[in-house]
Amino acid sequence: MKPVSRFEELESGAPRVPVRFGGQEYQLAEGSNLAAALMAAGVDAFRQTSHRGVGRAPFCMMGACFDCLVLVNGETRQACLMEVETGLDVQPARRMREGPYASR
């Protein structure tokens, strides 16, 4: 079941494209900000913390806090600095090693 969103989209003109997050498919506005679009679609937890394994969601939306970390094609990315593209397959970042160097 899809979660209920706590957000409203003021403009719904952009065409919707399929994006997968954690195995579930969502229809998101093409070209919109990925973190915002996923939250608007009802996604809560984007990454899991490395020690306690609890869920985190975007906090700053400006590329500074790293709580929106996700895996896209095996690469860790900040969802708040990405745009929605058709066919993106996104996974929450799980308990990964922290530190300034991403693993690739």
Add this chain to the structure above:
Amino acid sequence: MHRVNLAIIGAGPAGMAAAAEAAKAGVRVLLLDEQATLGGQIFRNVEVGSELRGAVLGRDYRRGALLTDAVAKSDVDYVAKARVWSIEENHVAYSTPDGEYLVEADHVLLATGALERAMPVPGWTLPGVMTAGAAQIMLKQSGIVAREAVLVGSGPLLYLVAVQLVRAGFPPKALVETQTRSDMRRAMTHWRAAMRGWRYLQKGAATLNELRNAGVPRYVKSRNIALLGSRRVDAVHFSCGGAIHEMATDTVLLHHGVVPDVQAARMAGIEHHWNAQQNAFVPKVDPWGRTECDGVWIAGDGAGIGGAMSAELSGRITGLAVAHELGSLPRAERDRRANPLIGQRNVELSIRPFIDRAFPPYHEALAPEDEVTVCRCEEVKAGQIREAAEQGCLGPNQAKAFTRAGMGRCQGRYCGLSVSRILADANNRSMDDTGYVRVRPPLKPVTLGQVAALHDPNAPLEQAGGHD
């Protein structure tokens, strides 16, 4: 390697104004920003946002289009989605979606702006909690608004975001405000100076009026704030006027002021000092934005919080100074153009002592309880920092080794000030003596492959400027 006269990091009002001003004087400018569009925090997406969003965000927001136009019409080489991760001597390394670049610049201007001050209260790491600025970014960038949000904290930006939510048709459920009447009394001692910034006072009053007319309840002088929930936030607990409240909500927006984003300046080795009025570390710069590091300049909120107008003016002033330094502008001409700008900036800054005192940071978030998480990345609690202090830890770099606080991906952006403050209080030392967490490259995470791409002499290093 590609060479430019001036590399600017950050395309907010300061960076855009500096770029346009310097380019006008014939300087070759490279303007870099990790965001997808020009504008910085205040004018985010001003070029592409819809009419509707323009109406919600107000006249000040649309003003930003003048700045983005000035850059578009100039010879400035602007690169979007360019993350600067290293500044060494006069070499700037940055990554874009299509590759790694290294540029040599005669001068480097850091115009990296501000961050919202971290507000560590119980439960602030729960999903459903974000900064008020983050909610504003969602509105500016995507036209997405939170329903029935509760705004918690204090300051002009808290009210601005609240009013923008009202105009968007989704008024917040309540404002839980942390400032007190005695804060306002202290602020009033600066009324004379504040009157020079009367436009801001007028605007503030109009904002509060709009909130009142929309029927948004305000809980002023709130204390004992805690955000409740297990997997996500579901309520805000606070006490106000002798009563204890527990208000159900899905979305909490935190804000208690902004602080300079000093990461790039720290990495460049520029000296900082504690500014008690702003409750933040600020880099040492002269009125032109010059630092003691040769060829490195800082303009805008990154040099100390002054607001968007002051950032724009500072950008222009530094743009002129750099043009003069490069021999593109005679001294007399620089001064003729800069003097009125410096005067205007003084007027803009006259409101700051009032704002800083009327809306001080929330005390309980400056000295969080032991159980409150301070470092979001490494999940370090305030109590662990205090334990480290008990074991003799004096500064945040030692605290890193004790607790890992500040070692996560955000490199201390959201815990740096908290860690220093907790150590300073525990050890009874000043903030200047306690210092700040050391910032090393990479400024933003890069892969080893990206670093290698720059250092492998055989790799075909792309040249800056060839992005289109």
